[in-house]
Amino acid sequence: MKSGFVTIIGKPNVGKSTLINALVGEKVAIVSPKPQTTRNKILGILNQPDYQIIFVDTPGIHNSKNKLDDFMAKDIAEAKKSVDLIVIVLDGSKRIRQEDVDFVKRYDNRNTNVILVISKIDDTTFDKLYPQLTPFNELQFIKDIIPISVYKNKNIDVLLDKIKSYIPEGEAMYDEDIYTDKSTKFLVAELIREKMLWLLHDEIPHGVAVEIIEFKQKSKICNISADIICEKPSHKQIIIGKNGSMLKEIGTRARLDIEKLIGTKVMLNLFVKVRQDWRDDSNFVQDIMS
Ligand SMILES: Nc1nc2c(ncn2[C@@H]2O[C@H](COP(=O)(O)OP(=O)(O)OP(=O)(O)O)[C@@H](O)[C@H]2O)c(=O)[nH]1
Ligand SMILES: [Mg+2]
Structure with missing residues (x-):
């Protein structure tokens, strides 16, 4: 081995x-x-x-x-x-x-x-x-x-x-049925952020963070709520889009990927919040990174 x-x-x-x-x-x-x-x-x-x-x-x-x-x-x-x-x-x-x-x-x-x-x-x-x-x-x-x-x-x-x-002899260091060290919650937040990186322009996606606030897995459906944190009220408007159209698109694309990840239907609720300078808040940054 x-x-x-x-x-x-x-x-x-x-x-x-x-x-x-x-x-x-x-x-x-x-x-x-x-x-x-x-x-x-x-x-x-x-x-x-x-x-x-x-x-x-x-x-x-x-x-x-x-x-x-x-x-x-x-x-x-x-x-x-x-x-x-x-x-x-x-x-x-x-x-x-x-x-x-x-x-x-x-x-x-x-x-x-x-x-x-x-x-x-x-x-x-x-x-x-x-x-x-x-x-x-x-x-x-x-x-x-x-x-x-x-x-x-x-x-x-x-x-x-x-x-x-270049890999040395040695026993497996991680349980053989896992493929990452990250939690499902983290992967879900990342998938939501990924859709914003593709759909939004300029500096907006770089100033965005996603925080999962509810994650309830039932046998046939998983209920997930997440906050999308951005830096300015003008960014919030763009993320929501006309009549909520952008947020809907982000949600639909993310949901399809999350369903593939989790293997059940997903109910995804997204909320957009403004939190100025979150990128300079060490505690918050630490929280969303794990
Ligand atoms: N043409 C081409 N594009 C690729 C290939 N591999 C990756 N890309 C594209 O390169 C871009 C960046 O890919 P990522 O995998 O996110 O790059 P990264 O190095 O992880 O980027 P950071 O996380 O920002 O450091 C994406 O648009 C990919 O689709 C490839 O083999 N061919
Ligand atoms: Mg990368």
């Missing part, structure tokens, strides 16, 4: 959460086209008869502006401690810059194995991408460079095999 921890890191929006979901085969982390979708460390556990790999999803690395950002930075730092492998993800559909090379170089001399993954290769060409990878070929500490596409299911199996080769 093999078991070990693999942390996935990279800049916002490079496809870390999409990759974890593909590797684990379950939706453990929400995904969106907006940067800073993931806000905390989330474990995705892949259980097989002869191994258990615990993948650690992390928020995209960015500069701190408030307590929420500080919390995210702390979670990234923690996720890198005592792991068997670090997977650094770079977005292959974007031009690779010197700052990306410098970022990768920070992982030299850490006594942890490092694999470099180049994501979204369905959205580039061989000729465009490969010359840009030259600076990484010279970095001795990088064990492998693996170009992937989750969309086209390219090289995901190759990556998983490589990852497996």
Whole structure:
């Protein structure tokens, strides 16, 4: 039996959460086209008869502006401690810059194995991408460079095999029928937040938090009430939309996903509340993150 921890890191929006979901085969982390979708460390556990790999999803690395950002930075730092492998993800559909090379170089001399993954290769060409990878070929500490596409299911199996080769012998560390460390309540709140990241524009979804206030599971139906917390009355209006149309759309899309997660019908009630500067309220931030 093999078991070990693999942390996935990279800049916002490079496809870390999409990759974890593909590797684990379950939706453990929400995904969106907006940067800073993931806000905390989330474990995705892949259980097989002869191994258990615990993948650690992390928020995209960015500069701190408030307590929420500080919390995210702390979670990234923690996720890198005592792991068997670090997977650094770079977005292959974007031009690779010197700052990306410098970022990768920070992982030299850490006594942890490092694999470099180049994501979204369905959205580039061989000729465009490969010359840009030259600076990484010279970095001795990088064990492998693996170009992937989750969309086209390219090289995901190759990556998983490589990852497996760095996992040490050991007994499973988590119960073999769970695939994440997060509670169902947390996953539900995240699914609601995910719909807002897709449906709302500009800065609004980044200033939104979701708090589950009621969660009653009965045999055939689950009653869930949640508060959507935003930062300004003008944001509240947009989230509710004309005659409540936006809130209805958020609720419908979230409910369908929650029903898949829970396996019963769901009755979802959403309320929108304003709480100025919640992102600077450490206690509140701590509460919504677990
Ligand atoms: N074309 C293409 N897009 C992808 C692929 N994988 C992920 N994406 C898209 O990239 C965007 C970001 O994906 P996420 O998985 O949320 O990225 P992330 O790195 O977790 O982002 P943060 O949580 O903000 O740090 C989404 O719009 C995904 O659909 C891929 O293989 N190909
Ligand atoms: Mg993410």
